[in-house]
Amino acid sequence: MNPSYEVATLGGGCFWCLEAVYDELRGVVDVVSGYSGGHVANPTYEQVCGKQTGHAEVVQVTFDPAAVSYRELLEVFFTVHDPTTPGRQGNDVGPQYRSVIFYHSPQQKAAAEAVMAELAAEGVWDDPVVTELKPFEVFYPAEDYHQEYFKKHPYQPYCAFVVAPKVGKFRKKFFDRLKREGSSAR
Numbered sequence: 001m002n003p004s005y006e007v008a009t010l011g012g013g014c015f016w017c018l019e020a021v022y023d024e025l026r027g028v029v030d031v032v033s034g035y036s037g038g039h040v041a042n043p044t045y046e047q048v049c050g051k052q053t054g055h056a057e058v059v060q061v062t063f064d065p066a067a068v069s070y071r072e073l074l075e076v077f078f079t080v081h082d083p084t085t086p087g088r089q090g091n092d093v094g095p096q097y098r099s100v101i102f103y104h105s106p107q108q109k110a111a112a113e114a115v116m117a118e119l120a121a122e123g124v125w126d127d128p129v130v131t132e133l134k135p136f137e138v139f140y141p142a143e144d145y146h147q148e149y150f151k152k153h154p155y156q157p158y159c160a161f162v163v164a165p166k167v168g169k170f171r172k173k174f175f176d177r178l179k180r181e182g183s184s185a186r
Helices: 015-022 045-049 070-080 106-122 157-173
Strands: 006-012 028-036 056-063 099-103 132-135 139-141
Touching: 006 015, 006 070, 015 028, 015 056, 015 070, 015 157, 056 070, 056 099, 056 139, 070 106, 070 157, 099 106, 106 132
Parallel strands: 099 132
Antiparallel strands: 006 056, 006 099, 028 056, 028 139
């Protein structure tokens, strides 16, 4: 990995949604779906869905901070999921779908605290933000079939009715920050 790149680990419901959005954000080099925040080593999707491992579905985003800031990643994060529902995103219910930020540095923690405080002060949502803010410990990549899921299966019903609207919302709000065809991630 390029030493100037940084990593963010974010959970906002189903990882397919977050991966699909961050894959299109300028400055993002790589996005991997996986699991973090639990107590079982190398969990499987079935174990995580069984709600006994403590893990959240997350994405690990490798990004070039010269092209996109951590704060911008958080702005996208809070736009494409509902951070006011503990253990739930739409019809996806369970602790694995919780809103969580696993920070990798004191700077990331401070940025997340600042963004969450601004959102609370602005009254963006009727309910309080319940996003967990925890230090990053370990990340386990999800099974291969979960990687680039939306790209590979755009017409699968969940993708068409849940992921695609989030991607559309992201594209509309962050149009000026999208990767352009033929350009690099930076």
